Amino acid sequence: MISLPRILHPRHAQVVAKAVLWAMTLATVGVLFYIIYFVLRRGLGHVGWDFLTEMPRRSGSVGGIFSTIVGTLYVTGVGVIVATPIGLGAAIYLAEYTREGRLTRIVRFGAESLANVPSIIFGLFGFAFFVTYLRFGWSILSGGLTLAFMILPTIIRTSEEALRAVPASYREVALSLGASKWQAIVRVVMPAAAPGILTGIILGVGRSVSETAAVIFTSGVSLKMPHSLFDSTRTMSVHFYTLTMESISEPKAYATAAVLVITILLINVAAYALMNRFTRKFR
Amino acid sequence: MSGDSGTYALVKIAARDVEIRYRGKVALKPATFDIRTSTIHSIIGPAGSGKTSFLRSLNLMSIELDGAAIKGSIKVDEEEILTIRGAEKLAKLRRRIGIVFATPQPLPRSIYENIAFGPRIAGTKKKADLDALVEESLRSAHMWDEVKDRLDLMGTSLSGGQQQRLCLARTLALKPDIVLLDEPCSALDPISTYKIEQSMQELKGNVTFVLVTNNTKQAARVADRTAFFLMGELVEDGPTSKIFTRPNDQRTGDYIEGRFG
Numbered sequence: 001m002i003s004l005p006r007i008l009h010p011r012h013a014q015v016v017a018k019a020v021l022w023a024m025t026l027a028t029v030g031v032l033f034y035i036i037y038f039v040l041r042r043g044l045g046h047v048g049w050d051f052l053t054e055m056p057r058r059s060g061s062v063g064g065i066f067s068t069i070v071g072t073l074y075v076t077g078v079g080v081i082v083a084t085p086i087g088l089g090a091a092i093y094l095a096e097y098t099r100e101g102r103l104t105r106i107v108r109f110g111a112e113s114l115a116n117v118p119s120i121i122f123g124l125f126g127f128a129f130f131v132t133y134l135r136f137g138w139s140i141l142s143g144g145l146t147l148a149f150m151i152l153p154t155i156i157r158t159s160e161e162a163l164r165a166v167p168a169s170y171r172e173v174a175l176s177l178g179a180s181k182w183q184a185i186v187r188v189v190m191p192a193a194a195p196g197i198l199t200g201i202i203l204g205v206g207r208s209v210s211e212t213a214a215v216i217f218t219s220g221v222s223l224k225m226p227h228s229l230f231d232s233t234r235t236m237s238v239h240f241y242t243l244t245m246e247s248i249s250e251p252k253a254y255a256t257a258a259v260l261v262i263t264i265l266l267i268n269v270a271a272y273a274l275m276n277r278f279t280r281k282f283r
Numbered sequence: 284m285s286g287d288s289g290t291y292a293l294v295k296i297a298a299r300d301v302e303i304r305y306r307g308k309v310a311l312k313p314a315t316f317d318i319r320t321s322t323i324h325s326i327i328g329p330a331g332s333g334k335t336s337f338l339r340s341l342n343l344m345s346i347e348l349d350g351a352a353i354k355g356s357i358k359v360d361e362e363e364i365l366t367i368r369g370a371e372k373l374a375k376l377r378r379r380i381g382i383v384f385a386t387p388q389p390l391p392r393s394i395y396e397n398i399a400f401g402p403r404i405a406g407t408k409k410k411a412d413l414d415a416l417v418e419e420s421l422r423s424a425h426m427w428d429e430v431k432d433r434l435d436l437m438g439t440s441l442s443g444g445q446q447q448r449l450c451l452a453r454t455l456a457l458k459p460d461i462v463l464l465d466e467p468c469s470a471l472d473p474i475s476t477y478k479i480e481q482s483m484q485e486l487k488g489n490v491t492f493v494l495v496t497n498n499t500k501q502a503a504r505v506a507d508r509t510a511f512f513l514m515g516e517l518v519e520d521g522p523t524s525k526i527f528t529r530p531n532d533q534r535t536g537d538y539i540e541g542r543f544g
Contacts, residue, residue: 169388170388170390170391172344172348172388173388173390174400175348175373176344177377177381177400177457178375178401178404178457179404180373180374183404187400188390
């Protein structure tokens with residue numbers, strides 16, 4: 001046994017350790033609150049109904065951010081609509097149709113790896129594949145599909161965990177009452193897992209809304225109101241990036257950031273509320 | 284329900300040399316006995332005797348869910364069931380042979396929806412038909428008067444005893460001609476236990492019950508015939524009164540009198 005040299009009386013060491021750990025925890029939460037405070041203090045004053053509902057004019061230095069809100073909704077919407085069925089399908093396969101083995105390990109490793117790919121790489125891939133090779137151009141479609149790949153691992157993982165959390169007895173009961181395996185999954189397991197699955201989707205939405213690098217390469221930076229899936233659009237985070245990097249307008253940049261931060265906070269609160277409800281249900 | 288037209292089928296379930304293994308390990312050595320139509324047949328024995336394995340083999344859940352390999356033959360109404368495969372045929376079998384599990388397992392939905400679950404999947408869609416089934420099943424399980432005004436209450440919010448009677452009602456809603464019960468009263472209060480036993484007695488005209496129980500007194504109270512399983516072996520099977528008073532095998536008497544197990 002190696003023991004640390006005793007500098008302090010154990011009782012004092014205990015107090016010191018507690019204080020240090022408490023300070024570290026406080027620092028973590030403190031940084032979060034400071035960032036939120038920093039952004040909101042500079043931005044919130046410029047956010048009003050007009051800012052949310054007016055079109056941006058003169059590169060965004062005047063007017064609001066309406067078209068970027070719409071653009072964010074469209075790109076995120078495409079991403080989630082594409083990723084949810086694929087992710088849910090993969091999760092159902094992993095949780096219900098395979099035994100733990102080489103295949104599930106490979107799939108899970110693949111999904112985890114996908115989750116750790118830097119988003120700018122997704123952006124470059126999306127640009128090369130959707131924008132140029134498939135000729136979708138800078139568009140909502142290209143950006144949405146790129147985001148779909150990016151949030152896929154989150155949706156797979158949370159959905160799989162949600163499905164696995166459903167007691168095995170529910171499946172037995174359904175089968176014993178004349179349900180097929182598929183009917184048991186659709187009518188009993190999925191409804192029970194729904195809050196957990198929804199949590200994964202909401203986290204995916206959050207990630208899509210906040211993503212910059214992957215969409216700037218794939219959806220472009222157009223400030224015009226998009227009218228089809230093939231129109232270029234600018235999301236809120238790309239708008240913030242452009243306003244800042246090109247020194248267009250600091251107040252407008254922080255106002256956009258404030259809207260973005262509040263949106264993400266609301267999304268996360270919703271996700272955690274759902275997750276809590278879900279875990280309580282099976283305890 | 285089944286083909287009882289004309290001839291009275293005395294034997295409902297005929298087990299011949301039924302051997303059950305899990306990954307090579309024997310859970311039940313070749314067992315042969317009959318379960319008669321419209322009787323309550325109890326299976327008693329200590330833990331690990333193979334009685335639940337046998338019960339779960341009667342609706343093939345042991346094969347599908349537990350990975351059991353079964354040799355021998357189990358005939359229900361003279362038809363072999365061990366060769367049944369495929370979702371549709373399994374579903375049909377399980378509508379005929381219902382099961383109530385040891386711990387009450389209501390699904391997280393209303394009392395009404397718990398009971399309507401099986402019939403809906405079987406294709407009953409009309410509200411009036413479902414309403415009638417729900418009422419009839421709850422009456423059979425001696426529960427109707429307790430819950431008739433709150434059928435939309437979550438099944439999971441009932442007391443343990445009520446939950447188990449709900450599960451019995453849910454099984455009965457499919458109009459099975461065999462009901463398997465896997466230690467259904469092991470976690471219940473005496474009143475709920477009494478009501479379930481009463482239901483079995485009343486229903487056995489139309490339903491054959493196979494009751495696995497740890498409680499020898501329960502077997503003595505309700506069963507017409509009793510089989511004694513011990514360490515994966517069918518020791519003996521016979522009329523309950525004989526098993527409990529003049530067993531053929533020394534071990535049966537020892538178990539019943541509580542000398543082991």
